Every structure is written in structure tokens, then in C-alpha cells.
Amino acid sequence: MNEAxxxxxxxxxxxxxxxGALLGPDFPQSLGLAVSGGGDxxxxxxxxxxxxxxxxxxxxxxxxxxxxxxxxADEAALVADEARGLGLSHDVLNWEGWDGQGNVMDAARRxxxxxxxxxxxxxxxxxMAHTRDDVAETFLMRVRRGAGADGLAAMAAVREMREGGAAxxxxxxxxxxxSRAELxxxxxxxxxxxxxxxTNDDLRFDRSRMRRLLAVLEEEGLDRAALAGAxxxxxxxxxxxxxxxxxxxxxxxxxxxxxARAALWLGDIALDRDGFAxxxxxxxxxxxxxxxxxxxxxxxxxxxxxxxxxxxxVLGGGGVTLHGAQIVPKGAKLLIFREYAAVREEAVExxxxxxxxxxxxxxxxxxxxxxxxxxGPEGLHQAAAEDRGGLPAAALHAxxxxxxxxxxxxxxxxxxxxxxDIALCPPHGEFPANxxx
Numbered sequence: 001m002n003e004a005x006x007x008x009x010x011x012x013x014x015x016x017x018x019x020g021a022l023l024g025p026d027f028p029q030s031l032g033l034a035v036s037g038g039g040d041x042x043x044x045x046x047x048x049x050x051x052x053x054x055x056x057x058x059x060x061x062x063x064x065x066x067x068x069x070x071x072x073a074d075e076a077a078l079v080a081d082e083a084r085g086l087g088l089s090h091d092v093l094n095w096e097g098w099d100g101q102g103n104v105m106d107a108a109r110r111x112x113x114x115x116x117x118x119x120x121x122x123x124x125x126x127x128m129a130h131t132r133d134d135v136a137e138t139f140l141m142r143v144r145r146g147a148g149a150d151g152l153a154a155m156a157a158v159r160e161m162r163e164g165g166a167a168x169x170x171x172x173x174x175x176x177x178x179s180r181a182e183l184x185x186x187x188x189x190x191x192x193x194x195x196x197x198x199t200n201d202d203l204r205f206d207r208s209r210m211r212r213l214l215a216v217l218e219e220e221g222l223d224r225a226a227l228a229g230a231x232x233x234x235x236x237x238x239x240x241x242x243x244x245x246x247x248x249x250x251x252x253x254x255x256x257x258x259x260a261r262a263a264l265w266l267g268d269i270a271l272d273r274d275g276f277a278x279x280x281x282x283x284x285x286x287x288x289x290x291x292x293x294x295x296x297x298x299x300x301x302x303x304x305x306x307x308x309x310x311x312x313x314v315l316g317g318g319g320v321t322l323h324g325a326q327i328v329p330k331g332a333k334l335l336i337f338r339e340y341a342a343v344r345e346e347a348v349e350x351x352x353x354x355x356x357x358x359x360x361x362x363x364x365x366x367x368x369x370x371x372x373x374x375x376g377p378e379g380l381h382q383a384a385a386e387d388r389g390g391l392p393a394a395a396l397h398a399x400x401x402x403x404x405x406x407x408x409x410x411x412x413x414x415x416x417x418x419x420x421d422i423a424l425c426p427p428h429g430e431f432p433a434n435x436x437x
Contacts, residue, residue, distance in 0.1 A: 011047070011178070011182060011183075011186050012047060012050065012051075014177070014178070015047040015048075015051060015174060015175075016051050016054075018174045018175075018177070019048075019051055019174055022157055022158055022172055022174060023125065023172065027055055027057055028057070028123075028124060028125055029057065029058060030057065030058040030059070030060060030122075030123045031048070031052070031057055031058070031059055031060070031123065031125050031126070031127060031172075032059075032060050032061075032062060032116070032119075032120050032123045032125065032126035032127065033045060033048055033059055033060070033061045033062070033088075033126070033127045034062055034063075034064070034112070034116055034126055034127065034128045034129075035061050035062070035063055035079045035083070035129075036063060036064070036075070036079070036195075036197075037063065037075035037076065037078050037079045037194060037195040038129075038194055038195055038196070038197055039180070039183060039184045039187050039194040039196070040129040040130075040131055040175065040180060040183050040184075041128075041129040041194075042079070042082065042187055042192050042193070042194040043129070043183040043184070043186050043187045043192065043194075044127060044129040044174070044175060044183075045061065045079075045082060045083065045086070045192075046086070046186075046187075046190065046192055047186075048127060049086045049088065059088050059089075060088070060089050060091070060120075060123060061079065061083040061088050061089065061090040061091070062090070062091050062092075062093060062116060062119055062126075063075075063076045063079045063080070063090070063091070063092050063093070064092075064093045064095060064111070064112045064115055064116065065092055065093065065094045065095065066095045066108050066111070066112075067094060067095060067096070068104065068108070071195075075195045076092045078193060078194075078195065080092070082192070082193065091119060093115040093116070093119055095108065095111045095112075095115065105205060105206075105207070110163070110299070113161060113163040113164060114163045114164040115164060116164060117161060117162075117163040117164020117169055118164035119164070120164075120169055123169075124169050124170055125169070125170045125172045126169065126170070126171055126172065127172050127173070127174060128171050128172070128173055129173075129175050129183075130155060130173045130175065130176060131175050131176065131178050131179060131180050131183065132176060132177060132178060132179050132180075132224055132225065132228045133179060133180040133211075133214075133224055134155070134176075135154050135155060135176060135224075135227070135228040135231050135232075136214060136224040136225075136227035136228050136231070137207050137210040137211060137214065138155065138231075139152055139154075139227045139228070139230065139231045140210045140213060140214070140227065141206050141207065141210050146304070148303075149234050149237050149238055149241065150238050150241075151303075152230075152231060152234045153231060153234040153235035153237070153238040154176070154228065154231035154232045154234070154235040155173065155176070156173075156235070157172070157173050157174070157176055158170055158171070158172050158173075159171045159173075162427050162428065162429075176228075179224065179225075214227075241282060241283075241286065242286070242437055244283055245282075245283045245286035245287060245290070245432070245437045246432045246437055248275075248279055248283050248287065249271075249287055249290065249431065249432030249437065250432055251275070252271045252272045252275045252276055252279075252287075253269070253270070253271060253272075253431075253432070254270040254271060254272055254333055256389060257389075257390065261387070261389035261390075263412060263413050263414075263415065264387070264388065264389035264391060264396070264413055264414070265389055265391070266413065266422075266424055267295065267337075267338065267359070267360075267399075267424050268295065268335065268336065268337040268338075268391070268395055269291045269294065269295065269335070269336040269337075269431055270333045270334065270335050270336075271287065271291075271333065271334040271336075272332065272333070272334075273329055273331075273332050273333055273334045274332065276334055277315060281311070284311055284315075285307055285308070285311060286437045287432070287437065288307060288310060288311060288314070288327070288336075289301040289302065289303065289307060289437065290431055290432055290437035291325075291327075291336040291431055292322065292323045292325050292327075292336065293323075293428055294426055294428070294430070294431035295325045295336055295337055295338050296323055296324040296325050296338065296342070297357065297358035297359040297426055297427050297428065298323060298324065301323070302322055302323045306322060306323075307322070310322045310327060314327055314329065314334065317329055321339055324338065324339050324342035325337065325338055325339050325342075326338075326339050326394060326395075328392065328394075328395075330390075330392065335391070335392070335395065337391075337394070337395040337398065338357070338395075338398035339398065340374060340376060340394060340397035340398045342398070343357050343373075343374045343398050344374055344376065346373060346374065347371050347372070347373040347403075348371065348372050348373070349369075349370075349371055349372075350362060350368070350369075350370045350371065350372055350402065351368075354372055355425075356372045356373075356400050357398075357400070358427055359424060359425055359426045359427060360372075360400045360422055360423070360424060360425070361422070361423045361425050362400065362402075362420065362421070362422055363420075363421045363423065364419070364420045364421040369404070370402050370403060370404055370409055371402070371403045371404075372400055372401070372402060372403070373400070373401065373403055374397060374398050374399070374400070374401065375396060375397055375398070375399040375400070375401040375408075375411055375413075375414075376397050376401075377393070377397060378406070378408075379397075379401050379403075379408045379411060380393060380396055380397065380414075382407070382408040383408060383411055383414045383416040385414045385416070396413065396414075399411060399413040399414075400412075400413075400422055402417065402420065
């Protein structure tokens with residue numbers, strides 16, 4: 001079978017070439033495949049199975065059952081049967097966490113990443129079957145929301161993830177250059193079974209409406225390939241803007257004024273205030289966005305009017321509280337630190353290893369029965385710290401500390417109490433390299 005247009009390599013060859021470009025020349029020993037049962041992912045399953053046999057790569061197939069429709073269990077069973085016929089292992093991960101509130105599609109996407117991240121084990125790369133159609137639909141959805149260059153940029157062919165596991169992993173998308181029609185043709189020709197998800201035609205969902213709109217736009221010559229091409233070019237611009245912001249951040253970052261004060265500053269960001277004021281607005285916004293995500297460990301950084309307003313206030317010499325963090329001009333520095341109110345009620349019983357506020361990990365000999373919580377004004381008073389490292393008291397209030405009821409036992413940042421280790425483990429990476437920039 002030759003499923004290619006004249007002068008274009010066959011789909012199987014295009015897939016092999018793309019896998020070589022994304023993962024070669026030293027291929028991993030194992031790969032994960034996220035397969036839903038739809039036409040795109042079932043085509044990817046067969047393409048990957050044929051390709052992997054040539055290179056002796058072990059494939060592990062996973063299906064996330066979101067349990068949002070009665071048919072979802074049958075669809076997972078269809079994938080299991082097809083994987084078994086190809087001699088591949090298959091696992092089903094059931095999502096049980098949605099409370100019925102908020103955007104179900106966004107919640108399902110996050111849950112999918114969390115579940116797959118935990119499932120993959122030692123497998124670093126997981127293939128997902130996003131296509132050129134997905135790029136075009138996402139582009140239109142984000143245009144409607146008023147997104148800038150970052151939001152309109154095409155999804156990355158390889159994206160590093162941290163959800164669901166201690167070690168980073170990667171989503172690999174080898175089909176971004178392929179159309180949904182080409183993949184369906186491949187599946188139909190080979191009689192590969194697949195499911196047409198009825199939610200794809202449900203106009204209650206944004207993506208379904210964008211699919212309908214694409215059909216209208218194509219009549220005017222604005223097809224999926226054109227939109228995907230625009231998204232790709234914006235992706236290149238995003239890479240350049242990210243590199244610029246990271247370079248500026250590294251140049252403007254103000255280190256602690258002595259090694260002894262490094263523990264006091266850990267987890268906060270200080271930027272040269274005059275240097276920050278001198279750079280272009282896009283870079284300023286990126287620096288604030290990245291800094292806020294770093295100090296809060298939030299899944300998403302603030303964007304839009306709230307961030308614009310915060311920048312205006314900062315450039316005008318004022319402070320601002322946003323996204324669970326505070327931005328405070330202090331002398332020649334611009335300080336960004338965790339907001340105490342955001343962590344005041346967060347308390348975790350200690351154990352052999354304890355995470356607190358998503359980005360702190362407590363370890364070492366710790367007495368059972370203690371609690372890790374924010375230092376707060378009362379803890380700072382009990383510690384009677386004389387050296388605050390040039391930081392305002394508000395910046396220290398959100399530091400992790402060990403408590404025995406209302407009694408402060410220890411705070412590593414202040415060097416107070418019995419020795420213990422508090423490591424900073426930001427889920428989205430260190431500033432200035434984190435994705436929000």
C-alpha cells in the first residue's frame with residue numbers, strides 16, 4: 001500500500017524519519033504510547049509497532065479511562081485487544097478525581113498527564129498522537145482568547161513534563177506534520193479499528209466548534225496547513241523570546257550578599273531594579289511570569305491584564321500581591337517572594353521525607369509528631385532572628401519551619417533549632433530556566 005501523495009514519502013517512512021529526528025540516533029530501550037482508541041492514536045500504535053520492531057525497542061501502551069462516558073471502558077478494551085495482537089503490553093489508568101467543577105477538558109488533560117507520569121516508571125518518553133489538525137484547532141481557540149506569541153505558538157514536538165513523577169519525562173509528538181485525514185485513511189486501509197468519540201461533534205466544547213469553523217475557513221483558502229504553519233513560525237519566535245528573557249534574568253539576578261545568607265534567600269528572587277526597568281516590556285512580563293511561577297510552584301503563571309497591571313505598578317515604584325506571591329521594590333532590588341497568606345494554613349506531619357508547598361522537601365533526622373508549616377510572624381518572633389539578610393519580614397514568614405503545636409522547633413533558613421535539611425525542589429524547574437519565561 002502506498003498511502004502517500006505523489007512525490008511524498010509513504011506515511012510509514014515519514015513516521016520513521018520523524019522518530020529518527022526526534023529521538024535518534026541513540027534510541028531509548030523503551031517508549032510509552034498513550035492510545036485513546038481514536039483514529040489518530042490507533043494509527044500511531046500501528047506505525048510505532050512496525051517501526052519499533054526494526055530497532056528492537058520495547059513499547060508500553062497505556063490508555064487513560066476518564067470515565068466521563070459509558071463507552072470509555074469498551075474503548076480501553078479495544079486498545080487492549082489491538083495492543084495484544086501486536087504483542088505489546090497494555091495498561092488502563094482510571095481517573096477518579098474530577099469533582100464536577102470547572103473545565104472538564106482541562107481537568108481531564110491534567111489528570112492524564114499526572115496518571116501517565118506516575119505510570120511510566122523508568123520510561124522517559126511517551127508518544128502522543130497530536131496532529132496538524134490539533135495544532136490548527138488550538139491556534140483558533142487561543143486567538144479567540146486573545147493569546148500572544150506564546151499561546152499561539154505550535155505545541156512542541158518534544159515537551160519536558162514533571163507531572164506524576166519525581167524525575168522529568170517527555171511527551172513526544174511525532175505526528176504534528178500529519179493530517180487527521182491521512183491517519184484515518186491509513187487506519188481504514190489497513191482495517192485498524194478505532195472509535196469516533198462523540199464529544200468531537202459536541203458543540204458544547206470549544207474544540208468541536210473550532211473544527212466546524214475550520215471547515216468554513218477552508219472555503220476561503222485558510223486551511224489547517226496555513227494555520228499550523230503560522231503556529232510553527234510563532235513557535236520559533238517563542239524560542240527566541242524565551243532565550244532572551246532567560247539571558248536577561250541571569251544578568252539581572254542579584255545573589256545573596258554573603259554565603260552565610262544564602263539559606264535566608266533560598267526560594268526567593270531578587271532582580272536589579274534599574275536593569276529590569278531598562279529592558280523591553282515583553283521581557284519584563286516574561287521575567288515576572290517566570291518568577292511568580294517559580295516562587296509559587298503554580299501549574300500556570302499569570303497572564304493577561306492582571307500581569308500587565310502588576311508590571312505597571314512595579315515600574316511605578318509600588319508593590320503588588322499576585323498569584324500567591326508578593327513583588328516588592330526594595331532599594332536597588334526588585335524582590336519576588338511567596339505570600340504568607342497563601343501558605344498560612346498549610347501544615348504537614350513530618351516523616352522520613354515530606355513535601356511542603358509543592359517546592360520544599362524536608363529530610364534528615366526529624367522527631368516524629370512534629371508539623372511542617374509556615375514560619376509566620378509568631379515563628380519569626382520566637383526565633384528572635386537578628387540577621388534577616390536584607391529581606392523584609394514578610395519574605396521570611398512563608399519559610400518552612402518545624403512546629404510542636406504552637407512552639408517553633410526549628411527553621412533551617414534561620415539556622416534555628418536542631419539540624420535538618422530543607423531542599424528546594426521547584427516542580428517547574430529553576431528560575432530563570434522555567435517554562436513560564
